[in-house]
Amino acid sequence: MRQLPWRNTNDPYKIWLSEIILQQTRVAQGLPYYQNFIEKYPDVKALASAPEEEVLRMWQGLGYYSRARNLHACAKEVVEKYDGFFPEDYISLQTLKGIGKYTAAAIASFAFKEAVPAVDGNVFRVLARYFAIEENIADTKNFAIFFNTALEIIPKDQPDLFNQAMMELGATICTPGNPACLVCPVSVGCTAREKGTQKKLPVKEKKVKVRQRFFYYLMWEKDDKIAMKKRGPQDIWQGLFDFDLIESKTALNNNVVEETILAEVPDAEVLSISAPVKHVLTHQRIEAVFIGLKNPSSVYLKERELSYFKKEQIEELPKPILIDKYLKGRIN
């Protein structure tokens, strides 16, 4: 069993924090973030009273930034509505921001010993193989099949150990690619192993389409400052700071964008144009060029909701990794 700082504790705050960080994130990547958060915010009250931007900055690089916003909102609700104590059952926990079925079950079983199965990707896989369940795990309507199967075998006296063992088995032995059946403690009784269908399970069918996007970043410079804007809702990187952005539906073409800028901001002076920078996400593929400029009109700045920041300030702001990569590349 791997020794991790959020194990062997009953503190719901630590368990909750680790679970939110570890959603869609590997232990090796999440561990340093967990340690930074615990150091900076030792309890839920400390986290609740932090500014949201600071929390986002702490989260920078982990992705799925709605997790950080929900984390902060949840901490505030726990402090304001529950006097700093997390609700103690599976159903109530799910009313909090960012806590769904999996995370609620993890907290309820680890912190409060409630006998409810925590079905994450690892557990889906273990259950699908052990019981040879062929239903598509990507289809939400099949969740109940897996949940109820686990509910039948979870021991009422130590549900926390059961959940931890199931996840650990999936993470270390019953792995997606090459399950280590020879050393698996439950290989006897595993239906998939009996039938030799381990690698076919779990069944997972999902259609994913990738959006190709083209970004022109306009870096308006003034003295040692650059204009930036906080990103709004309805898109990626909510709440993070971006440079002034013109998005194009067609492939990057510097001439076209230069004409567009000059038409809107006649006095603008282009100082530099970077080579295209590519950024690949799971569902989006972004190509960006960074254009250094000066002399925007004050009307333009106001309409675009841009404000100037000193370069040292920009380092402290929460930003998409794409921006960070570009800025670091420029220094080197």
Add this chain to the structure above:
DNA sequence: AAGCCGGGGCA
């Protein structure tokens, strides 16, 4: 019920 949301590891 379906679509959206970021990173990193690895072949």
Add this chain to the structure above:
DNA sequence: TGCCCAGGCTT
């Protein structure tokens, strides 16, 4: 370069 990892929220 392409494929894999996955839980929760919004529409």
